[in-house]
Amino acid sequence: MPAVSVIMLAWNSGPLLLEAAASILDQSLADLELVLVDNGSTDGAVDRLLAARPDPRIRLLRHPRNLGIAEGVQSAKPLCRAPWIALMDADDRAHPLRLELQLRAAAADPTLV
Numbered sequence: 001m002p003a004v005s006v007i008m009l010a011w012n013s014g015p016l017l018l019e020a021a022a023s024i025l026d027q028s029l030a031d032l033e034l035v036l037v038d039n040g041s042t043d044g045a046v047d048r049l050l051a052a053r054p055d056p057r058i059r060l061l062r063h064p065r066n067l068g069i070a071e072g073v074q075s076a077k078p079l080c081r082a083p084w085i086a087l088m089d090a091d092d093r094a095h096p097l098r099l100e101l102q103l104r105a106a107a108a109d110p111t112l113v
Contacts, residue, residue, distance in 0.1 A: 002057070003031040004099055005080035006088050009072045010046050011039040018049050023093040025055055030098040034058045035076045040066035054099035 010017050011045060020076045024034050034055075038046040040063050050058065060077050074085065084103065088094060092106050 002082045003029065003103060004084040005033050005035055005082040006086045006099070007035045007037065007073055007076045007080065008088045008090055009037045009039045009076075010041055010049075010090045011072075012035060013030045013042050013045045014043055015045070016091040018052055019043040019101040020088065020092055021049050021053060022095075022103045023096070023104075024088055025053060025057065026096065026099050027099045029103065032057060032099060033081060035079050036060050037072050037076050038062040039068075041063060041113075044057050050056055051056065064077050 008020065008024070013020070021034060024032070030094055036046065036049075036058055036106055038060065046060070061079055063072070063075065074093070077085065084106070086099060086102065087111070
């Protein structure tokens with residue numbers, strides 16, 4: 001079981017998706033899974049990502065139409081195997097220490113959620 005599941009929604013994210021996913025997959029904390037939700041994309045970005053970055057930590061959920069942010073995230077939660085879930089936008093980049101520092105802070109202070 002991974003330490004953290006990262007949910008990322010992709011909807012016509014274009015070239016930004018590869019950079020966003022790489023910033024998660026290249027984290028200092030490698031004990032993670034990326035739950036990638038193809039939220040009805042039509043631009044092929046998800047397939048390009050999977051071809052460019054084959055990684056067994058990527059778990060894919062495809063929807064035939066865009067469910068929106070809230071429903072897209074909720075649909076991914078049953079696929080998450082880790083005790084912690086993090087959200088990541090498909091057009092952002094995560095600092096390389098993001099998940100390590102967040103989990104360290106949560107371990108030091110159990111009131112954090």
